[in-house]
Amino acid sequence: MQKPTTPQAQQANQQIIKLVNVNFCYQTSALMQDDEAQGGLCDINLSLNRGECVLVCGESGCGKTTLTRLLNGLIPHFYDGFSNVEKTDDVNASEYLQGQVIVDGKDIPNTQLYELAGTCGSVFQNPRSQFFNVDTTSEIAFGPENLGLPESEIIVRVQDIARQMHIEDLLGRNIFKLSGGQKQKIACASVAALQPKLYVLDEPSSNLDMASVAHLKDQIECWKTQGKTIVVAEHRLHYLRGVCDRVLCMRAGRIVADYSWEEFEAIGSKERTALGLRAFSLDELEALEMTEDVAAPETPASAKHVQAKMLLLNNFIYSYKHSDNALSIPEISLPKGGVIAIIGANGAGKSTFARCLCGLNKHFKGKLTISGYCERRKKLGVNACASCSARGKAAVCRALRESSFANAARRKLCFMVMQDVNHQLFAESVLDEITLGLQSQGKDAEVMANEIEEILSSLHLSHLKDAHPMSLSGGEKQRVAIATALASRREIIVFDEPTSGLDYTHMQRVAQNISQLNELGKTIFVVTHDPELILACCTHALMLQCGLAKDNFALDQVGRHKILEFFKHEAAS
């Protein structure tokens, strides 16, 4: 390629990305379960120079992911759509993408996807579904093999990358057996093998724990020093501090702000939350803690519950086949009626704990015992409970009641809102989904109908009651799952990573929902990596490490500080 001579040409050469007046709108059935399906892009004008590292942020559905898809060519070659301007039924709505999209001198709509492979490397959100091969080495070699590079060359590249990324120990292993963070590393390596000039990452840290996020940050910094251009669409902003130099804020398909990182940090937390963004850093969270009065999320109701009964977990020892003890808690006592955060690094046993609690692991011998004082008032002459001997009009039975629950019984006691909510939605409309949960309780139709109405309105789902659950956005699906949890009337509800990949507004909503459930007297367990969620709605915390219960404390001021310390420590290691 000739060296550009004129200043304009030189500047053009410096520009790796140029978007001019881009408009795009998805077709309704082209996209599955994507929050951005309704959105699209509007009047996007953007230019990026080589070597820049840009963060694209905004609320869910603002168009960040759509923007990344423009850059790597998935729009228009994979996702179909109409131009924003012609959203009518007119047959002339044939232009799917309006405007110019130029990446590294290539006109995207006229360039095939495989031609872009060597220019733009994409890392996606879900490590599980990104890999095409079964073993790691093949996966890293996949891209270059597709482009027909000679074998010797590919081997050299694989070796180089393994050395650079310190993943020599991950070579030659079965991908299905790796942890989430390791999978994401392999995904990055596999993209790096093509030596692209531009890296586009779409919420890469969503499913990762703090330690893996730190590795991801290192990787991005490494690419930066190699002179690559990087575009990251993200919710979790804090790990990109010091890495990104420029920030684009988007809303409703438009770019509403374009800051440098320093300007961005200076906007203050009020404006940040108005933009729907998460905290800039753990230090900021800490500062917030100190300045505001600790808004203890304990409502009077839950405080009362907390004192009344305890959950005693016995013999929570479990290990999966072919591995050592995944969980090893001989005995632990937790407050019934509290909102308990379960934290720990990946592999510490959090998911195992949640599954064992809900009775989903067969051959599990642990027991859950609810003990406390029975507080039911007794009517005259009628025994409230068998072991009670107190009589009289206003006597309160104060006998100690214990009920013990084994595996099968626990399944009726606990409800789990899974990390991938798609696994637990079965019916063809939201209404049927909730009815499914109520059916087994043998109520008559009218009572059921009332209950359903109540549940729907409390979760702001009334307008969606005839929609198919799978057609809703991620946040709405989660609310449907919570609605089914309510309908089941079970006392213990377990949330598995409810806020991974959610923006600030949605995270607050989830926190509100959890608090609402708690006010109804339910005990809530939340398995999470999200410090903001914990500080917003949890009352206690259980810290797991290597399958052992390392710490178990209430979230008063000291406790909250402990939480922040834990996450800071995780990020640093």
Added chain:
Amino acid sequence: MGNSSNMTSSDVIRGNGSVNVKDNSNTSGSESNKVNVIDNSSDIFNGISEDSKVNAKDNSGYNTTEIAKDNSDYNTKEIANGNAKNTKSGGNSNIKSNAKNRLKPKDLINIGIFTAIFFVIVFAVSFVGYIPIFIPALAALCPLAGGIPFMLLVTKVRKFGAMLIMIILVGLVYILVGGISSWILPIGIVTGLIAELIVKSGGYKSAKKAIIAYGVWSIAIFGNFVPAFFTRDAYYQVIIASGYGQEYADAYMSFMPDWIAPILVLACFVFGCLGAIIGRAVLKKHFVRAGMA
């Protein structure tokens, strides 16, 4: 070393080049593309909208939005790419039909996924066949169970070859898993081709034709039984040799007299159609409402 390897891959990439150094030529090029695209699209959309009116009356067509979506697929992607290689002249109908019918990598991946799902479902159902007496029931159960993934595939990949590839894959795997069913492959190639032609004749829009096509396609399942009828003696020996014993073999063979063969073929067809009808109902109830089909 980094530079040289970049050269290699980018040589490859530029080889098929639409790398544009001059912006002007490109925009004018793409503008004429747009002009072509609009003309073609109006043809197709007009054609489709008439058909879709007919279908709407019969209540048996696919959704019009689906049709619109797919045709915009043909228009824009294919032609935009096709035109990069072809001259920008009229005679677009040729380019249209060539580009339209080609299976792209995205479709191939979809075919692989749906065949995997098909297998999981059919395999679970066909465990019944391990009890030899129920082997004939396979003719009914397998086509019935496989209707849902098949209809979904046909909806997503409306190009020539999807069904044919699927039956070839199914046949191949059956050969690998147990030689008895080796006949599924050759029969499947024939029935697959016929099925393709049926669906193509409906312009990939008619649901009725899709149902019939699946019925024909499922006749390949009869390949399970071919040894029993056409190499009767050998099969007889095999059953005895398996240790099932003489009386059992006799009893079994009396269950499967020669005249049952056409009945089994018919069963495959009928239950196939049924399976497709069920598949379509499930599609409408769930997948269309969820926006996935």
Added chain:
Amino acid sequence: MTKEIFSENSEGGLRLDPRTKLLMLVVISVVLTTGGYGQMMTLARPLLAVMPIVLLACSRRYSAAVICSLTFALAYFAEIFLLQFVGGLLNFILLACVGILVRFMPCIVMAYFLVSTTTVSDFMAAMRKMHVSEKIAIPLSVMFRFFPTVRDEYAAIGDAMRMRGISFAGGKPLKMLEYRVVPMMMCSLKIGEELSCAALTRGLGAPIKRTNINNIGFHAQDYVSILLCAISIVAYVQWVLVS
């Protein structure tokens, strides 16, 4: 360092070309399940049954090899001796199980060996060398890659059903099928879409000749295996002609 990269394959020390493995699978499958006893088959049958186990041992999958040989020995033993002592319905059931094991086990073991020692890239390269069109090679590879995913999704949905207590849907089989199949398909579709994106942005489907870092090709061990297969085929053909 090169050796370490390929540890997954060469951990065995015996690498076979995928085409050889495929040939063996087809031969074992066809000959063992459709062939009978007598003449040269008495030689061919044990030979074919043992081959997969030997291969497993050669590729250092000792535990798998031991388990398979034990199971096979057990089944064979049962077929020859036990059946004489048991009568009636039990006999029939035992007969069926044992018959299936003896006939299908070598196939299954061979299939396991094929799948666990062949990478997707090797497989696609072998397909290309056999001049199988990309239109079949890519879906076939995706299919095998997708089976474990479908299994995982199925398990997760099963868990959710148990948790919500709708495993048996009140006894309506059609509903039960619907609850199991539809969510599995929807999740699979979503994963499929993400898989497509990740593969396509890395150049899958480029009209370029695909390379393969393992550089598959025929070596001594392949020729030996092919010879054994040829012997078995001869035995089978002879048996077919005679009976």
